[in-house]
Amino acid sequence: MLFALLCTDKPGALQLRLDTRPDHLAYLNELNAKGILKIAGPFLGEDGKPTGSLVIVKAETIDEAKAIADADPYAKAGLFANVEIKAYSWVFNNPEA
Numbered sequence: 001m002l003f004a005l006l007c008t009d010k011p012g013a014l015q016l017r018l019d020t021r022p023d024h025l026a027y028l029n030e031l032n033a034k035g036i037l038k039i040a041g042p043f044l045g046e047d048g049k050p051t052g053s054l055v056i057v058k059a060e061t062i063d064e065a066k067a068i069a070d071a072d073p074y075a076k077a078g079l080f081a082n083v084e085i086k087a088y089s090w091v092f093n094n095p096e097a
Contacts, residue, residue: 003065023073
């Protein structure tokens with residue numbers, strides 16, 4: 001099953017995001033190599049700067065998806081004000097369909 005992790009940065013946390021980005025990318029590369037990561041990228045504000053993240057992962061349960069979200073270096077660093085996890089159905093342009 002797929003889960004969308006909708007992550008909203010804390011206000012004024014851009015520098016924390018930038019400082020933590022190398023570890024975050026390494027974590028996503030690890031998930032990708034295991035076939036867990038499906039889609040990932042930042043949400044952008046009107047100024048074009050990141051304000052959060054969308055990460056879609058394959059997991060058996062929502063608890064497993066939560067564990068994946070909690071292990072993200074961005075989450076561990078306290079970047080996010082909120083993380084919402086929702087079951088997701090990839091209908092259009094799914095390369096696995």
